[in-house]
Amino acid sequence: MGSRESKPAGVLDEAWRTFDWRQKEVLKERLEKFTPSNPDVTNIKILVAGQIGAGKSSFINSVLSVFQGEIVNEAIADTSSSGPCHSFTKRLRTYRIRSADADLPFELCDMKGLEPDRIPDCQPDDIVNSIYGHVKEGYKFEEKSIARDDEHYNQNPSLSDQAFCLVYVIDASTIQLAADDKIITKKLRLIRQTISDKEIPQVIVMSKVDEACPLVKKDLKMVYRSKKIKEKMELCSAKMGVPVSYIFPVKNYHYEINTNEDVDVLILKAFDQIVRSADTRQRHGAYNV
Ligand SMILES: Nc1nc2c(ncn2[C@@H]2O[C@H](COP(=O)(O)OP(=O)(O)O)[C@@H](O)[C@H]2O)c(=O)[nH]1
Numbered sequence: 001m002g003s004r005e006s007k008p009a010g011v012l013d014e015a016w017r018t019f020d021w022r023q024k025e026v027l028k029e030r031l032e033k034f035t036p037s038n039p040d041v042t043n044i045k046i047l048v049a050g051q052i053g054a055g056k057s058s059f060i061n062s063v064l065s066v067f068q069g070e071i072v073n074e075a076i077a078d079t080s081s082s083g084p085c086h087s088f089t090k091r092l093r094t095y096r097i098r099s100a101d102a103d104l105p106f107e108l109c110d111m112k113g114l115e116p117d118r119i120p121d122c123q124p125d126d127i128v129n130s131i132y133g134h135v136k137e138g139y140k141f142e143e144k145s146i147a148r149d150d151e152h153y154n155q156n157p158s159l160s161d162q163a164f165c166l167v168y169v170i171d172a173s174t175i176q177l178a179a180d181d182k183i184i185t186k187k188l189r190l191i192r193q194t195i196s197d198k199e200i201p202q203v204i205v206m207s208k209v210d211e212a213c214p215l216v217k218k219d220l221k222m223v224y225r226s227k228k229i230k231e232k233m234e235l236c237s238a239k240m241g242v243p244v245s246y247i248f249p250v251k252n253y254h255y256e257i258n259t260n261e262d263v264d265v266l267i268l269k270a271f272d273q274i275v276r277s278a279d280t281r282q283r284h285g286a287y288n289v
């Protein structure tokens, strides 16, 4: 009361991150024209990790959708078609990003199996092996990690086989202020310890911002003015040890039948940062493993 316009509770006066909602075409075009700066590289591989249900498949679908200009459900179709009897079947799946008329030099790998207590489940070793490029597409993760004589074991991974950005998808609607540490499972911690000397960039995609804040659900543009989202980002940063500038809030496509400008631009902004981080790391050469 008293103010000219009543502002709903939880809305900050100023956006906590400056964001140009009209940059979609600029970002999209830049990514469509992108070529890896290391001439020995044909594509940039990005690993997408996170707990089951966090929104990994939806994020991959959303990136695919933005570039296709229509809703794509490749990654989700894969999970649902495996059916309940095969829900433990976890294969390494890679998704190639395509624009209207060409394949783009980006590959997204859906890393399944970071569920904290599920057995059989893939091993941290296998995820590390996937980062280093030792695991070939289609490999089925088992309880024990990949053997060196397995037909899917790649002895001599090229730069394009190795992943140069690790993306964690974290569900904004379930991050708690309480001292529960579930978002970093023991496995994730182990993986991070193992690769800590490799300087692999890490980007966090904070999904489901619509579910986390009703203001954002009503209007996605409120994402950078929502107090709740700001707090969740800070919490996420503290828990994961990743600077807030490497955390990107998104709403994934999950039930829509058409793409939408606001959803697209947030997805593109996250993806642009992922690609640029990966490219910078890749310029320094392969992991020596
Ligand atoms: N409201 C909302 N739901 C989402 C979002 N992203 C994913 N979901 C839903 O969350 C559930 C799990 O998503 P999924 O991509 O399969 O997670 P995954 O197990 O990490 O691959 C699905 O029911 C999705 O429809 C989002 O940004 N907003």
Ligand SMILES: [Mg+2]
Residues within 6 Å of the ligand: 056, 057, 058, 079
């Ligand atoms: Mg999935």
